[in-house]
Amino acid sequence: MDNSIAMNESGYSSKSGVSSDALGERKISGTVGEVKVADARMTCRDVNVYYGNKHAIIDVSLDIGKNEVIAMIGPSGCGKSTFLRCLNRMNDTIDGCRVNGRIKLDTQDIYDPQMDVVPLRVRVGMVFQKPNPFPKSIYENVAYGPRIHGLAGNKIDLDEIVETSLRKAGLWEEVKDRLDQPGTGLSGGQQQRLCIARTIAVSPEVILMDEPCSALDPIATAKVEELIDELREHYTIAIVTHSMQQAARVSQRTAYFHLGNLVEVGETTQIFTNPRHRLTEDYITGRFG
Numbered sequence: 703m704d705n706s707i708a709m710n711e712s713g714y715s716s717k718s719g720v721s722s723d724a725l726g727e728r729k730i731s732g733t734v735g736e737v738k739v740a741d742a743r744m745t746c747r748d749v750n751v752y753y754g755n756k757h758a759i760i761d762v763s764l765d766i767g768k769n770e771v772i773a774m775i776g777p778s779g780c781g782k783s784t785f786l787r788c789l790n791r792m793n794d795t796i797d798g799c800r801v802n803g804r805i806k807l808d809t810q811d812i813y814d815p816q817m818d819v820v821p822l823r824v825r826v827g828m829v830f831q832k833p834n835p836f837p838k839s840i841y842e843n844v845a846y847g848p849r850i851h852g853l854a855g856n857k858i859d860l861d862e863i864v865e866t867s868l869r870k871a872g873l874w875e876e877v878k879d880r881l882d883q884p885g886t887g888l889s890g891g892q893q894q895r896l897c898i899a900r901t902i903a904v905s906p907e908v909i910l911m912d913e914p915c916s917a918l919d920p921i922a923t924a925k926v927e928e929l930i931d932e933l934r935e936h937y938t939i940a941i942v943t944h945s946m947q948q949a950a951r952v953s954q955r956t957a958y959f960h961l962g963n964l965v966e967v968g969e970t971t972q973i974f975t976n977p978r979h980r981l982t983e984d985y986i987t988g989r990f991g
């Protein structure tokens with residue numbers, strides 16, 4: 703099945719009047735806007751993803767910049783989660799899913815057959831839609847990763863990693879007196895911050911978040927959003943969200959996906975105030991999706 707977007711002769715909407723320039727861009731990536739950044743942490747080029755015959759991601763090229771939060775938005779089913787999972791090879795775990803193209807973390811090709819996915823997923827961690835703490839204590843949820851990856855020499859080191867990670871996740875004050883209690887006993891918002899602490903505990907470089915607030919109430923959401931902004935200082939974050947308000951609040955760059963295509967990418971303020979592609983405009987003004 704061909705999923706590519708029907709485009710007019712100039713390649714892009716007449717609205718934007720960017721045809722000649724966009725035509726040049728289309729040859730490179732099919733995307734309006736600058737897919738490259740000066741300080742890239744991850745570079746994705748000509749990425750295609752298939753589930754059997756279904757072409758779910760079509761020729762996507764995109765850089766993810768150091769210490770930036772990039773938001774991935776678009777209607778349900780447009781491929782946001784699929785693309786996010788490419789970044790730490792989580793699609794490998796899905797039967798019948800094929801990924802091709804080139805994705806690098808710094809200079810390293812993450813799809814190199816020599817690449818060990820276990821350390822890759824430490825360097826590129828992931829936080830899921832539904833908080834999924836292990837059925838273990840709060841302490842163990844955070845200590846587990848550092849322990850299995852040998853990041854702590856002794857109990858004192860491990861205690862320190864647990865405390866630091868919980869502090870960075872903004873959860874320490876709420877849980878410091880009950881570290882031995884089950885992680886699953888926390889509220890939803892606390893559980894999600896626990897999952898973020900667990901991700902941070904193994905010192906990732908990039909954190910992928912797939913709709914991390916969609917199961918949270920507005921107050922818990924606000925806390926997680928605040929946290930994302932603080933984490934940017936130390937990490938690179940790619941976040942999928944169905945909330946345009948959230949994308950506008952937390953990200954510096956926004957990528958708009960539509961039917962597996964990366965239609966437009968740009969500074970978040972530009973995407974929300976002055977989208978260049980008609981499809982982006984339709985989505986952000988609520989005419990679509």
Ligand SMILES: Nc1ncnc2c1ncn2[C@@H]1O[C@H](COP(=O)(O)OP(=O)(O)O)[C@@H](O)[C@H]1O
Pocket residue numbers: 753756758776777778779780781782783784785796
């Ligand atoms: N495991 C899977 N098997 C087959 N098709 C899938 C699978 N996961 C996603 N898809 C399809 O790929 C497309 C993109 O899905 P997804 O990445 O989940 O979109 P989004 O996160 O934007 O809602 C959809 O058409 C979806 O039905």
Ligand SMILES: [Mg+2]
Pocket residue numbers: 782783784942
């Ligand atoms: Mg999704």
